[in-house]
Amino acid sequence: MGGYVESAVWLAYGPMALVFFLSLVAAFYYKPKWVGDPSEFRVCSITGMKVHIPAGSLIKANLWMAFLFLALGGVMAFGVAFTRWPVVHLLPDTLFYRALTMHGLAMLVFWIVWFEVALMYFTITSIIGARLAAIRTAWIAFGLMLGGSLVVVLTVLTGNADIMFTSYPPLMAHQWYYWGILVFAVGAFFACAVYYVTMAVAFREKVITGSLPLGVYGMSAGVTITLLTLFHGAVFYFPTWLWSMGLFQNIDVVIYRLIFWAFGHSSQQINVCMMIACWYMVGTLSIGSKPLNEKLCRTAYVLYILFICIASEHHLLVDPAISPAHKAFNTGYFMHMAVLASMIHALAVPASYEIALRKKGYTQGLFEWLKKAPWSNPAFSASCLSIVGFGWVGGITGVTFGTEQLNIISHNTWRMTGHFHGTVVAGTSLAFMSMTYYMIPIALKKEIAFPSLAKIQPWLFGPGVILFAVTMMFIGGFGIPRRHWDITFSEAAFSFSFNPIVSVGFIICAIGWTMAIIGGLSFVVIAIGSLLNDKEVE
Amino acid sequence: MFSLLCASPGFAEEAGGGSGLGYGLVFSIATLFIGGVGVSQMKYRDKTILIFFAIIGSGTYPSVNAYMANMSLIPKNTVTITASRYNFEVQGEAKVGEPTKVMAAATDVTHAAFIKELGVNLACLPGKGGTKGRDNFRIIVPQQAGTYKIKCVEYCGELHGNMSVDMAGEFVVKP
Numbered sequence: 150m151g152g153y154v155e156s157a158v159w160l161a162y163g164p165m166a167l168v169f170f171l172s173l174v175a176a177f178y179y180k181p182k183w184v185g186d187p188s189e190f191r192v193c194s195i196t197g198m199k200v201h202i203p204a205g206s207l208i209k210a211n212l213w214m215a216f217l218f219l220a221l222g223g224v225m226a227f228g229v230a231f232t233r234w235p236v237v238h239l240l241p242d243t244l245f246y247r248a249l250t251m252h253g254l255a256m257l258v259f260w261i262v263w264f265e266v267a268l269m270y271f272t273i274t275s276i277i278g279a280r281l282a283a284i285r286t287a288w289i290a291f292g293l294m295l296g297g298s299l300v301v302v303l304t305v306l307t308g309n310a311d312i313m314f315t316s317y318p319p320l321m322a323h324q325w326y327y328w329g330i331l332v333f334a335v336g337a338f339f340a341c342a343v344y345y346v347t348m349a350v351a352f353r354e355k356v357i358t359g360s361l362p363l364g365v366y367g368m369s370a371g372v373t374i375t376l377l378t379l380f381h382g383a384v385f386y387f388p389t390w391l392w393s394m395g396l397f398q399n400i401d402v403v404i405y406r407l408i409f410w411a412f413g414h415s416s417q418q419i420n421v422c423m424m425i426a427c428w429y430m431v432g433t434l435s436i437g438s439k440p441l442n443e444k445l446c447r448t449a450y451v452l453y454i455l456f457i458c459i460a461s462e463h464h465l466l467v468d469p470a471i472s473p474a475h476k477a478f479n480t481g482y483f484m485h486m487a488v489l490a491s492m493i494h495a496l497a498v499p500a501s502y503e504i505a506l507r508k509k510g511y512t513q514g515l516f517e518w519l520k521k522a523p524w525s526n527p528a529f530s531a532s533c534l535s536i537v538g539f540g541w542v543g544g545i546t547g548v549t550f551g552t553e554q555l556n557i558i559s560h561n562t563w564r565m566t567g568h569f570h571g572t573v574v575a576g577t578s579l580a581f582m583s584m585t586y587y588m589i590p591i592a593l594k595k596e597i598a599f600p601s602l603a604k605i606q607p608w609l610f611g612p613g614v615i616l617f618a619v620t621m622m623f624i625g626g627f628g629i630p631r632r633h634w635d636i637t638f639s640e641a642a643f644s645f646s647f648n649p650i651v652s653v654g655f656i657i658c659a660i661g662w663t664m665a666i667i668g669g670l671s672f673v674v675i676a677i678g679s680l681l682n683d684k685e686v687e
Numbered sequence: 688m689f690s691l692l693c694a695s696p697g698f699a700e701e702a703g704g705g706s707g708l709g710y711g712l713v714f715s716i717a718t719l720f721i722g723g724v725g726v727s728q729m730k731y732r733d734k735t736i737l738i739f740f741a742i743i744g745s746g747t748y749p750s751v752n753a754y755m756a757n758m759s760l761i762p763k764n765t766v767t768i769t770a771s772r773y774n775f776e777v778q779g780e781a782k783v784g785e786p787t788k789v790m791a792a793a794t795d796v797t798h799a800a801f802i803k804e805l806g807v808n809l810a811c812l813p814g815k816g817g818t819k820g821r822d823n824f825r826i827i828v829p830q831q832a833g834t835y836k837i838k839c840v841e842y843c844g845e846l847h848g849n850m851s852v853d854m855a856g857e858f859v860v861k862p
């Protein structure tokens with residue numbers, strides 16, 4: 150029986166792909182009736198733009214979930230980090246791996262995706278000033294994502310899915326885990342559809358004339374990559390889910406890993422697109438910066454869409470799926486197509502900040518603009534720290550470790566963990582935090598709570614993450630593996646010890662972890678406090 | 688300039704699996720710098736992008752070349768690593784200076800065999816229903832004799848952390 154199901158599913162992929170692309174096309178020809186009326190809008194006192202009021206409650210709901218998951222991930226981070234430090238060694242092995250699975254999922258999947266959905270609705274309704282079409286679908290998306298994520302959390306916390314977020318077969322979670330992930334993904338797919346439909350309607354109703362603002366253009370690139378990513382996700386999660394119910398006999402590990410990373414790496418590019426969009430938008434909102442060269446920046450986004458799948462291959466450098474020649478040429482040459490795009494943004498964004506500040510009259514010497522920048526504006530400082538963290542900590546190391554030769558001595562060591570805490574924590578998460586400081590006042594008309602805590606929050610989180618990420622990479626260079634419960638091997642038959650400098654590294658890490666966790670939790674307090682804030686922006 | 692950088696001793700060693708962080712960092716910072724020049728010279732954008740690619744290309748070429756040269760050596764020895772919960776079984780020995788093919792597979796779940804000093808980092812993958820999976824391989828030329836401990840660097844279960852120092856997990860390089 151299993152065999153038939155198996156072949157049927159593979160056969161179904163053709164039509165599935167067709168339906169998928171047809172639905173994309175349909176989104177552009179969808180013609181909803183005009184249901185909104187002008188009283189659904191207000192004018193924002195910060196941007197001077199029209200803001201669609203009914204979208205507010207959706208943005209708020211999605212933000213709530215994002216912040217709650219960030220808090221959950223932060224609590225797990227504490228358990229994970231202080232178990233890895235041999236001096237404390239907090240949790241027993243089973244709980245450690247459970248917390249690690251939960252940390253990866255809560256942060257990388259749930260916090261990030263919930264926030265991105267809120268951000269999508271925000272850009273389209275508050276930056277462009279369009280009305281959110283298909284509000285009911287957006288609420289259905291919210292419901293599906295809520296159901297899916299709660300099921301996953303319960304399955305993981307009850308010990309039915311101690312398999313890390315990568316869930317490489319034949320490690321198998323309880324079927325509820327895959328149910329949860331799939332339902333969550335379907336919800337995210339609906340949210341993307343809402344974004345596209347809203348955009349199509351806005352074009353038709355002439356709310357958007359001409360080209361999109363650069364930030365929104367970046368968001369759209371991100372949403373496009375999301376659709377591709379979700380498709381890859383379906384290709385391997387779907388059979389894996391059937392397998393967990395006994396309907397599929399075997400999952401080919403080699404293929405699973407290949408497609409998992411087509412999904413896993415592309416999803417990181419969504420984060421990058423949306424993070425850069427945040428940098429542009431926060432720059433415009435805080436200091437009035439303008440893109441240096443629109444065409445170049447837009448081209449960079451297109452490069453992301455076109456070449457991201459090629460770049461996924463650096464996750465497979467220790468795998469037999471691809472040949473040595475393929476690995477070498479891919480990571481030696483083709484990977485740089487996507488890297489080039491990041492280089493363009495890495496220079497264009499800070500340059501646009503500099504030009505905007507110089508226009509304000511800070512023209513003395515080379516660095517007056519930097520000294521006089523609005524550092525006490527948490528959105529601005531978080532954005533700048535995010536640029537530094539992403540570019541210099543996450544980005545450079547990513548390009549470096551992504552080459553075949555270096556990867557072989559770094560793969561699955563703490564070099565990797567350090568690298569992606571640079572990209573996805575110091576970069577993406579911090580950029581999202583910075584955007585929050587504008588999103589809540591603009592979309593929800595609420596003042597940011599605890600303003601004095603907000604001023605220092607980025608300075609705790611950003612440097613904290615950068616400190617521990619760099620140190621993790623440093624001691625990873627001595628071969629400290631990732632996902633290891635006990636690097637002192639106290640229960641092993643034979644002893645093994647690392648270079649003693651590693652223990653100094655752990656102490657520095659512990660300082661960074663503590664700063665980052667305090668910074669992260671203060672963000673959660675500020676953000677949730679602001680959502681509950683009665684004070685309105687004048 | 689880039690070819691010179693790449694010909695540095697650190698780099699040559701790296702093709703055999705040594706440490707090459709220095710090279711990588713220099714390379715990345717330099718490309719970032721060149722990218723910056725490209726953006727600031729926006730008028731000549733198209734030309735600069737071309738030059739940028741050319742430079743990346745010339746920088747990468749020797750690196751790819753050295754790696755491929757290594758991978759196309761004809762191995763004199765074969766060492767087979769078979770992983771299962773929770774140990775590594777090693778068959779065969781390597782010899783200093785001789786190209787060695789290191790093969791790896793698993794019989795139950797995914798593991799990975801890591802010996803940093805030798806530049807071995809191979810996913811050990813299982814096949815269908817508890818059989819041995821597809822062989823993964825890498826060709827190395829060991830530079831130093833000794834007995835190397837194999838660490839498991841892919842989560843394989845609760846005791847994953849202790850898998851690294853099992854007695855069976857030793858990789859021998861003879862002088």
Ligand code: HEM
Binds near residue numbers: 260
């Ligand atoms: C708030 C501060 C944070 C701290 C102190 C922290 C700490 C850690 C530590 C120590 C590990 C390593 C576990 C190991 O290799 O054994 C880890 C893994 C990880 N972290 Fe974080 N983290 C933080 C925030 C985040 C955020 C915001 C994200 C994502 C947006 C994130 C994503 C991940 C992922 C994906 C892993 C890998 C999980 C795995 O190996 O399965 N972390 N974190």
Ligand SMILES: [Cu+2]
Binds near residue numbers: 771798842847
């Ligand atoms: Cu193992």
Ligand SMILES: [Cu+2]
Binds near residue numbers: 839842843
């Ligand atoms: Cu293991």
